[in-house]
Amino acid sequence: MLWRAQGDAVYIHFKIRETDSSQRGWFALGLSTMGSMKGADIAMIHRSADIAMIHRSDSGAAGTWAVTDCHAVDFITPVRDEIQDWKLLDAAVTGSIMSATVVRRMKTCDLENDIEIKRGLGSFFVFANGPAIDGVKGFDSIRYHGDDRGQQFRQILDLLKPANTPKAAAADAGAVAIIAEAAEPAVTPATAASVTEPHVLVENLRKQLVMSNTGKCSSTDCCNHNSASCNDKNDEAVIAKAGGEAPLPQVVPLGNGNYRTDILCKVAEIPDVETTYMTCYIRMPVDKRYHITKYTTLYGHKTLVHHSVIYACLTDNAQPDVEKLIAESGPGPYNQKTYKQLCEAFYMIGTSPSLPDYSFPSITGLPFGKGSYEYFAIEVHYNNPKGLKGESDPGTGLRLFFTENLRPNEIGILTVGQFVLDIPPNQPEVRAATSYCPSQCSSRFKQNITLVAQALHMHGLGKSIYTTRTRRNAARAPLATLSHFDYNFQTWIDLPDDQAVLEPGEELSMTCVFDSTGRKNTTHWGFSTQEEMCFWWIYYYPAQEGMGLCLTLGDTELAMCSPEVKDLLDLSDARESGNNQTLTDTVDRIVNSTRALYAQRLNVDRTYNPKQGCNANVPVR
Numbered sequence: 001m002l003w004r005a006q007g008d009a010v011y012i013h014f015k016i017r018e019t020d021s022s023q024r025g026w027f028a029l030g031l032s033t034m035g036s037m038k039g040a041d042i043a044m045i046h047r048s049a050d051i052a053m054i055h056r057s058d059s060g061a062a063g064t065w066a067v068t069d070c071h072a073v074d075f076i077t078p079v080r081d082e083i084q085d086w087k088l089l090d091a092a093v094t095g096s097i098m099s100a101t102v103v104r105r106m107k108t109c110d111l112e113n114d115i116e117i118k119r120g121l122g123s124f125f126v127f128a129n130g131p132a133i134d135g136v137k138g139f140d141s142i143r144y145h146g147d148d149r150g151q152q153f154r155q156i157l158d159l160l161k162p163a164n165t166p167k168a169a170a171a172d173a174g175a176v177a178i179i180a181e182a183a184e185p186a187v188t189p190a191t192a193a194s195v196t197e198p199h200v201l202v203e204n205l206r207k208q209l210v211m212s213n214t215g216k217c218s219s220t221d222c223c224n225h226n227s228a229s230c231n232d233k234n235d236e237a238v239i240a241k242a243g244g245e246a247p248l249p250q251v252v253p254l255g256n257g258n259y260r261t262d263i264l265c266k267v268a269e270i271p272d273v274e275t276t277y278m279t280c281y282i283r284m285p286v287d288k289r290y291h292i293t294k295y296t297t298l299y300g301h302k303t304l305v306h307h308s309v310i311y312a313c314l315t316d317n318a319q320p321d322v323e324k325l326i327a328e329s330g331p332g333p334y335n336q337k338t339y340k341q342l343c344e345a346f347y348m349i350g351t352s353p354s355l356p357d358y359s360f361p362s363i364t365g366l367p368f369g370k371g372s373y374e375y376f377a378i379e380v381h382y383n384n385p386k387g388l389k390g391e392s393d394p395g396t397g398l399r400l401f402f403t404e405n406l407r408p409n410e411i412g413i414l415t416v417g418q419f420v421l422d423i424p425p426n427q428p429e430v431r432a433a434t435s436y437c438p439s440q441c442s443s444r445f446k447q448n449i450t451l452v453a454q455a456l457h458m459h460g461l462g463k464s465i466y467t468t469r470t471r472r473n474a475a476r477a478p479l480a481t482l483s484h485f486d487y488n489f490q491t492w493i494d495l496p497d498d499q500a501v502l503e504p505g506e507e508l509s510m511t512c513v514f515d516s517t518g519r520k521n522t523t524h525w526g527f528s529t530q531e532e533m534c535f536w537w538i539y540y541y542p543a544q545e546g547m548g549l550c551l552t553l554g555d556t557e558l559a560m561c562s563p564e565v566k567d568l569l570d571l572s573d574a575r576e577s578g579n580n581q582t583l584t585d586t587v588d589r590i591v592n593s594t595r596a597l598y599a600q601r602l603n604v605d606r607t608y609n610p611k612q613g614c615n616a617n618v619p620v621r
Contacts, residue, residue: 025132035124039484065091109614246283264395280332291365297350300393308350313343313375343377351491412543417535420554425519436509437550438599441561452539453492475608562595
């Protein structure tokens with residue numbers, strides 16, 4: 001793939017090599033936020049009989065080529081956009097090579113179906129080719145591509161910008177400078193308007209936290225390994241080791257205080273079912289504090305491993321349970337169909353093999369070790385649709401590069417999310433209560449923070465995620481929007497430099513939308529893949545003491561401004577007790593500790609126009 005920028009237009013020339021001559025009916029290139037076909041913005045190159053669409057034909061073949069601007073709402077035939085923004089300049093099939101040159105504006109005005117190409121940010125490019133229906137030409141002729149598809153991660157446009165922006169990037173020929181935003185009005189303090197009285201809030205919270213399973217597992221999918229109702233199911237777990245202390249991973253010295261280690265989940269036999277989630281627990285060195293500077297994904301099985309997620313085990317919450325489990329049964333692997341994953345702090349993602357190493361900015365590091373995390377949980381998703389038997393995984397996880405030479409700034413993780421989820425069954429669209437990180441919480445930041453990357457997370461019912469950002473009573477461009485969420489494709493999403501600085505007093509919000517079609521019972525929040533989540537994790541620096549959670553619960557004004565996940569667990573326990581006084585006392589205790597408060601949303605005096613800077617004109621050439 002080759003590319004160049006001219007003004008606000010991007011020219012892309014790409015080639016696809018096909019392995020079967022019957023797969024030459026069409027070929028396509030698409031932009032994808034997460035690497036999935038679902039939600040991709042696609043330029044579909046296909047045969048056309050329209051004389052106005054003539055482009056270079058391949059030698060010896062009849063017909064002409066055309067492009068259709070389309071998008072994928074699911075793993076089905078893409079849908080043609082009402083607004084056509086891609087222009088085809090050249091197309092050909094020569095032997096086994098299909099090639100095309102297309103051009104499009106970086107930011108079109110079709111905000112619903114097109115993905116903006118942003119300078120300095122990488123994107124996933126998905127591609128495919130397939131057969132055409134005999135005797136049919138045009139977009140309607142395309143047929144299923146089968147295994148002839150793939151993805152690659154590329155940064156195609158660097159930034160040309162002032163040197164004092166928070167991230168450094170080189171300039172590319174023909175780039176357009178980023179224009180600094182106009183000065184904004186002075187910060188307006190949050191108003192002291194009335195909030196819900198505490199006793200009313202507690203009652204609302206109690207009602208919203210009521211769950212159909214009052215502390216008991218309604219299926220093996222929600223079972224904790226210590227649950228009595230799971231005891232008769234424990235023999236279903238795949239356990240590689242007997243109990244005892246988890247061994248430390250082998251550490252390779254690289255010189256000058258730098259090291260490398262592989263943290264892996266090894267599975268002797270991958271289950272012969274379509275979807276399996278396995279968890280392994282890893283004990284890390286704690287002789288001193290270390291900074292992770294870079295990591296890369298390791299795939300033990302090249303075809304059945306879909307992705308992996310690494311969680312940090314919080315010292316006061318998950319670690320005692322993890323140590324008990326390891327002492328009794330070993331570090332894993334544990335099948336999540338039976339054993340609930342214990343660690344709750346989202347930390348790293350094992351992403352697509354096409355991604356380069358994930359490197360943190362040179363002045364930052366992700367901590368572990370002394371005074372930080374001692375245990376990680378590796379969660380591996382296996383996708384085995386053909387039910388292959390006897391397959392093993394010698395080790396999937398991450399290769400960590402870390403140093404004892406601590407960098408000036410530690411990476412922090414800001415968590416916005418909704419813990420109160422009650423999703424009714426068999427509904428095509430259920431919008432959860434918006435959760436927000438209020439200005440009263442972000443005002444605790446001691447300085448501006450620099451946002452590095454973000455990840456959005458739901459489970460299998462996840463449909464879409466929308467975020468907002470408000471600074472000084474003015475709505476800003478959202479940091480992320482996923483109109484077509486796909487649980488099977490998760491990765492860190494970079495942030496453009498002009499959105500990377502978060503000031504104290506800003507407000508963030510997120511709204512998760514779910515599709516519960518096919519479910520027979522209400523789905524609640526939980527760690528199991530049969531339960532649901534709604535999270536927005538943001539890497540930032542420098543890490544702020546006392547910050548981690550920044551979110552509201554349900555549609556109440558109770559906001560958590562705390563590193564303590566335990567506070568949420570205490571609220572859950574108080575709710576399950578069924579005693580209103582216990583719940584009231586728990587809320588009062590957390591609020592009095594200043595780890596929670598009654599929040600007030602910022603008034604928005606200036607709205608954000610999402611079409612600002614878009615160009616609806618298709619490039620001429």
